[in-house]
Amino acid sequence: DAGITQSPRHKVTETGTPVTLRCHQTENHRYMYWYRQDPGHGLRLIHYSYGVKDTDKGEVSDGYSVSRSKTEDFLLTLESATSSQTSVYFCAISWDGSNTEAFFGQGTRLTVV
Amino acid sequence: QKEVEQNSGPLSVPEGAIASLNCTYSDRVSQSFFWYRQYSGKSPELIMSIYSNGDKEDGRFTAQLNKASQYVSLLIRDSQPSDSATYLCAVNGDNDMRFGAGTRLTVKP
Numbered sequence: 001d002a003g004i005t006q007s008p009r010h011k012v013t014e015t016g017t018p019v020t021l022r023c024h025q026t027e028n029h030r031y032m033y034w035y036r037q038d039p040g041h042g043l044r045l046i047h048y049s050y051g052v053k054d055t056d057k058g059e060v061s062d063g064y065s066v067s068r069s070k071t072e073d074f075l076l077t078l079e080s081a082t083s084s085q086t087s088v089y090f091c092a093i094s095w096d097g098s099n100t101e102a103f104f105g106q107g108t109r110l111t112v113v
Numbered sequence: 114q115k116e117v118e119q120n121s122g123p124l125s126v127p128e129g130a131i132a133s134l135n136c137t138y139s140d141r142v143s144q145s146f147f148w149y150r151q152y153s154g155k156s157p158e159l160i161m162s163i164y165s166n167g168d169k170e171d172g173r174f175t176a177q178l179n180k181a182s183q184y185v186s187l188l189i190r191d192s193q194p195s196d197s198a199t200y201l202c203a204v205n206g207d208n209d210m211r212f213g214a215g216t217r218l219t220v221k222p
Contacts, residue, residue, distance in 0.1 A: 031208065033210065035212075042214035042215050043157070044212075045210070048208065048209055059211075090156060094210070097205070097207075097210070099144070099145050099205065101147055101159045103159075104156040104157050104158070105156060107156050
């Protein structure tokens with residue numbers, strides 16, 4: 001398995017609370033991604049990073065922010081969680097975002113009640 | 114909006130048959146294409162990558178790419194019950210990677 005660790009693996013939180021999910025890699029890959037996966041929608045890109053402090057929005061970025069202060073860590077923050085953000089979140093890494101495959105973490109199941 | 118479209122299925126084939134999975138994409142400049150397999154409750158894992166027009170074979174799997182028609186397909190020969198999973202098509206843009214919604218495949222013994 002690629003060295004990608006997501007934490008926590010499961011979380012239940014209340015509407016309106018902030019939540020931070022962490023992705024940690026030991027592969028020194030330049031690109032890191034956050035996706036959410038919902039039935040019928042597949043994997044949708046939230047944000048991605050192409051280097052330390054370099055991030056960009058994906059197709060479903062509203063309500064989410066990210067930070068990457070070190071190569072190995074990519075944080076996803078829900079500033080004020082809503083029920084529509086209940087989902088499974090996957091972190092992925094890639095050596096070269098344009099041409100190489102992505103490796104995925106185990107996923108985080110987030111429930112907002 | 115860059116789109117990646119897949120038939121959601123479910124696709125059901127008998128054991129030993131050929132399973133054919135299809136994917137179309139909207140961004141003409143895309144250069145890299147991938148097929149991932151995802152078992153229920155697990156994370157996606159790479160099966161095949163393809164970058165040039167034509168066929169690419171790896172064991173029982175064959176990926177086919179036609180950039181002029183903007184489609185990519187995956188053939189699974191001699192399908193096994195262990196191939197039952199959701200198959201995700203992915204297309205790279207400049208820096209990001211977009212996925213289709215996936216096709217659920219069931220291989221019946």
